[in-house]
Amino acid sequence: MNGLFRALGVDAKALPRTRPLYRRIVTLLEGGIARGAVPAGQQLPPERDLAAAMKISRATVVSAYRELEARGLVRGYVGRGTFVSAKPDAASAPFAWRGKIAAAALQASDATTVRDLVRAAADPNLISVAAGVPALDCFPTDAFQRAMNHVLATQGDAAWRHGPTEGLPSFRAALAHRFGGEPEHILVLAGAQQGLDLLARCLIDPGDAVIIDRPGYLGAIQTFRNAGARLVGWDVTRADTDELEELLLRYRPKLIYTNPTHHNPTGVTLPIRTRRELLDLAARYRVPIVEDDTYRDLALTGPPTPPSLFALDDAHAVVIRLNSFAKMLAPGLRVGWISAVRPIVDQLALIKQQVDPHTQNLSQLVLCELVEQGVLDRHLATLKVEHRRRRDAMAQALRQHVPAAQLRFSVPDGGMYLWCELPPAIRARAVQDHARRESVMVLTGDPFYVDQGGDHQLRICYTSQPAARAVQIAQTLARSLTAAAREAADPPAAVRMV
Amino acid sequence: MNGLFRALGVDAKALPRTRPLYRRIVTLLEGGIARGAVPAGQQLPPERDLAAAMKISRATVVSAYRELEARGLVRGYVGRGTFVSAKPDAASAPFAWRGKIAAAALQASDATTVRDLVRAAADPNLISVAAGVPALDCFPTDAFQRAMNHVLATQGDAAWRHGPTEGLPSFRAALAHRFGGEPEHILVLAGAQQGLDLLARCLIDPGDAVIIDRPGYLGAIQTFRNAGARLVGWDVTRADTDELEELLLRYRPKLIYTNPTHHNPTGVTLPIRTRRELLDLAARYRVPIVEDDTYRDLALTGPPTPPSLFALDDAHAVVIRLNSFAKMLAPGLRVGWISAVRPIVDQLALIKQQVDPHTQNLSQLVLCELVEQGVLDRHLATLKVEHRRRRDAMAQALRQHVPAAQLRFSVPDGGMYLWCELPPAIRARAVQDHARRESVMVLTGDPFYVDQGGDHQLRICYTSQPAARAVQIAQTLARSLTAAAREAADPPAAVRMV
Secondary structure, eight states, rough: HHHHHHTTTOGGGGOOOHHHHHHHHHHHHHHHHHHTTOOOOOOOOHHHHHHHHTTTTHHHHHHHHHHHHHHEEEEEEEETTOOOOOOOOOOOOOOGGGGOOOOOHHSSSSOOHHHHHHHHHHHHHHEEOOOOOGGGGGHHHHHHHHHHHHHHHHHHHHHHOOTTTTOOOHHHHHHHHHHOOOOEEEEEEHHHHHHHHHHHHHOOTTEEEEEEEEOOOHHHHHHHHHTTTTEEEEEEETTTTTHHHHHHHHOOOOOEEOSSSSSSTOOOOOOOOHHHHHHHHHHHHHEEEEEOOOOTTBBSSSOOOOOHHHHTTTOOEEEEEEEEEEETOGGGGEEEEEEOOOOHHHHHHHHHHHHOOSOOHHHHHHHHHHHHHTHHHHHHHHHHHHHHHHHHHHHHHHHSSSSSOBBBBOOOOOOEEEEEOOOOOOHHHHHHHHHHHHEEEOOOOOOOOOOSSTEEEEEEEETOOOGHHHHHHHHHHHHHHHHHHHHSSOOOOOOHTT | HHHHHHHOOOGGGGGGOOOSSSHHHHHHHHHHHHHHHHTTBBBBHHHHHHHHHHOOOOOHHHHHHHHHHTTTEEEEEEETEEEEOOOOOOTEEEEEEEHHHHHHHHOOOOOOHHHHHHHHHHHHOOOOOOOOOOOGGOOOOOHHHHHHHHHHHHHHHHHHHHOOOTTOEEEHHHHHHHHHHHHGGGGEEEEEEHHHHHHHHHHOOOTEEEEESSSSSSSHHHHHHHHHHHEEETTTTOOHHHHHHHHHHHHHHHHEEEOOOOOOOOOOHHHEEEEHHHHHHHHHHHEEEEEEEETTTOBBBOOOOOHHHHHTTTTTOOOEEEEEEETTGGGOOOOOEEEEEEHHHHHHHHHHHHHHHOOOHHHHHHHHHHHTTTTTHHHHHOOOHHHHHHHHHOOOOOOHHHHHHHOOOOOOSSSSSSEEEEEESSSSHHHHHHHHHEEEOOOOOOSOOSSSTTTTTTEEETSSHHHHHHHHHHHHHHHHHHHHHHHHSSSHHHEEEE
16 A cells, blocks of 8 residues: 555645545546556555545545546456556547447458459459449440439439338339339348348347358358358359258258359359259248349340249248349449348338438439339340350450460359369469459459358459450460469469478 | 157058158158147157167157257257257248347337338328428429539449449548548448447447437437447536536446537537537547537527537547438438548448448439539528528417417527427327327427436427428417327326226
8 A cells, every 4th residue: 555655656644635536546546557657467455445544435436446447547356456457548549449349340350352342343443353343334324314314303302301211112113013022022222232231130140050152142251250140151053952951950040041043153043943942941941041133134145044032932931032233233323122021021121220211212213213114124135235245255365365274164144253263273362463463353262152162263253344355354364373373383482481 | 759659640660761761750740740749848759769769770860850940840958858849830931030030130129210200201191390301392403413414424434333431532522621520531321320320330339338418319329229238318408517427437438429519309509618528528538429410500590600529629539420411401312421530430431341332422423513512501501591481480380379388498599400398297299199190290209318208398390391381380289289288187088097
C-alpha cells in the first residue's frame, strides 16, 4: 500500500479533497499508470484497504476502480483482486479500434477474393476474366432509359416512397409470370448475395453442416462459412446421388446448396434424372435445397435446359430458389429474388426488413417494364449470340496458343466460364501472378473448394471480354503457364534452400 | 426385443435380404412408427442386440438408426440409448419449416412495427402520418430524370459493372465535399438501416451494453436488440451528461447511439456545450458514439444548427456518423452513408461485401450529379418552405380541433415530427386503433423506448401529408382521443370482467 503511494508520489492522508473524490483517485492512478510508475500486472490494493488508508468510503474506491476498468486500464478478477492491465492510449488515439470489434466480425474470413474480383473488374488498366460478368456492351441501355423515363413520368410517387419489404406487387407478379412460381412466394432482393446472407441468418446455427457443390460458388462458401456452418463438399461433376445420400446420413446437414444449371465454375448441368433423385433425397431426409438458378437463361448450345429443381418440386416444397439479374443484365444493378414457400419468404422478409427495409423501388419498376415488355428476353437472345461468339473465340485462342498439356478444359453448353485444369506441376497461383503482371486477371480454383483443392485449376470468364481480346488473353496465359512451369522445375533460390 | 418385432409384425430371422439391408430396417421401423405400433418415447433395442437378433452386422444397424435420426424419427442419447421421437410428417408436408429456422432468427423480435409502417405508407387507402416521410410531391423528378439520362448517356459502363464495396470514388468525393469528412472515411450504404445492421455486426457481441436515446429511433433499438445488446436508455430531452457518465460507469457500454439534431421522435437538438461534453465523455471512457445525423439538413426555424458530433470530433475520432438521403430526398431511393475512421470503414466494408457487395452504381452516379450540381441544396430549400407550411398547418389544426388537455406538444425547430403527450387516462394504442378505423395512421410512442414507456405518447409525421389534409387528420385524432378517453372511463365488458 505504502509502495503504491510512494510510486504515485502522494501522501494518502494529504490528498486534496476535490469532488467527486473518486475522480481524484482515477486521475492519480491514471497518471501513475501512464508514467509507468504503476506497471501493468501490478495488483492494486483491495478496495477496503485503500478506503481505510485514505479514510474515505469504500464506495468511492469502488467507483474509482470501476471507472479505471471502464477506461481499460485495470481489470478486476473475482476472488483475486484488481490488476493494472495497460497504459492509457495516447490522447490522439483514444481507441484501439480493434478492441471494439465484435468477436464474430473478427472471426469472419476476410473475403478478400470477392473484393479483389470486384476491384479488378472495375480497374480500367486490367483485362479481367476473373469476375463473372456478362457482355455488358450488349446492355439494352436505350430500352432501359425509355423504361426509366416512362416510370419516372408515370410512377414517380411509387418510386420515392417506402415499398413493401417483399418487393413491389407488380414486380413480384412479373417475376412469377416470367420465371415461374407464385407472386407471394417471391422476395425481391438487392442481389443474390443478399439472398445468401438472409438464408444463412435464417437457417444456419453455428456448427450446422451444409452440403455444397465441390467445386462451388465462392460467395456461398464464404457466407455459410462466416455463419459458422461446417461445409461439406459434394462432387457436382460426378453428381453421384449415392454419395450425396452418404453425406446426408453422415453429416445430417441443415441444407444443401447447389447450382445445378450451367454450374459455376464447371459449366455442368445436372440431367433431369439426377434432379429428381436430388429432390427425393431432400424430401426423404427433410433437408431443404437452396438452388442457385442464376445461370439458367444463359444456355448457348446443346439440349434444352432441364427444369429447375424449384419447378420440379411441386409436391414437396423443399427447394428455395435464388435468382438474380446480375448475369442476365448487369451485376451493377443489384437486384435479385428468392422463390420459396410462404413460411420461408415470411421469415426471410422479417430479417431483410432489419438489414435493408426494401429493395430500391425505382429499379424494381424499371426491371418490371423490361420483363413485361419482352426487352429482357430479346436481350437474352442477343447475349446468346454474343456469348457464343466469345466462348468460341476464347476456346479457339486457347487451343491455338496454349499447349493442350498445359491447359485442359471442356467447352460448356452455357453459363460464363471455362474451367481449366493445369498439370500437377503448375500452380494456379503462379499462373495468376504472372498473368496479372501482364495486366490480365484470371481466377484460381482454390476459393471454389470447401477443403483443399483447386490449386491446379483456373476459371476464365469468357463472357466478360470482347472476342477480339481472346488471342491477347490466350497469349498472356501461355506465357504465364510457361513461366510458372519453369519456376516449378527450377524454383527460386529461396524456395530451394528449404 | 421380441415385443418390438411383434409390434412390427415381422420375424427377425425371416427378414427379406434386400440390399442395402439398412434401408430395409429403416422402412420397417418407419412404417411401425407411422402406424403408431412403435410409439414415441419407446426405446429401440441397443444396436448390438438388434444386430445379434437379426444376425446382421452392427454397422448395418448403426446406419439404419442414423438414417432414422436424420429423418427426425428417433433420437440417440449418449449412454442412454435410442428413442422414438416422432411420427414421420405427412408426405405432403416434408418440412416443419419452423424446425429449420436458426435460433437467432427465431429469437429476433419480429419487427412488426417497421413493416406495418412501411406497409401503411404504401397503402393508398390510408392517410399515414406514421412513417417518417418528407414531402415527396416536392421531389425534383425533372432534375433527377435529367441526371439519370446524362449518366446513362455518359457513364453507362460504370453503372452496369461491379463497383467497389466502399462506393464509387466520385460519389464518395462528392459526399465528403458537401457533408464533411474525407472521401476515404466514407462507406456508401443501401440506406441508413443497412448501416445500423453493419455497425451491430461489427461492434456488438451478445450481452454488450448499448446506450441509446430515450426515447430513440425504433429501427436502431430493434437492430441492436436483435444483435443481442442490452439497451440502456439515456434521457435525450433532459440531456444530462452527469446522468450519461453514471450510465457509462455503471454499464460500460460498447457504444452510444444518439440522434442529437432534430431528434426523432422528440425534435430536440442538443446544444453545442452538451455536444462537447458528450465527446469528452466518449473519449474519456473510450466508448464510440454512433451519431444519427439524418435530420441535420431539415432545419425549419430557430438558431443555426450546431455542428455534428462528427465535425466537432477532429481530435478524437470517436464518432461514427450515419447519414441517408431518405429524409432529404426519398426513402424509396435506399442510399445512405457512414463516415468513420479508416479501421472502422475497412471493417464495415468487409462485412458489407458479404451481405451486399456494393450499393447500386446507377443511384450513386445520379445522386453524385444531384449533389454536385446543387440540385440537392435547391431541393432542401424547397423542402424547408413546404415542411414549415405543413408543420404550422398541423400544429394549428391540432390546436383548433383537439382540446389542449388531450394532446400536448411543442412545435419543433426542424425534423419531421410532432411528439405528442396524452393524459395518463388515455392509451396511445386505443387512439391509434380508432384513428386507423377512420383510415388515419399514427404511431404510438412505445416502440421508441428500450424499456416501459410511450404508452401515452404519439408521433405525428407532419411532413408526410399536404397541409390541406391537416384539418381532416386533426379532426380524426380528436374523435379518436374522445373515443379512447370514453373507453378508458367505461371499459368494454370483457375488460371490466377481469
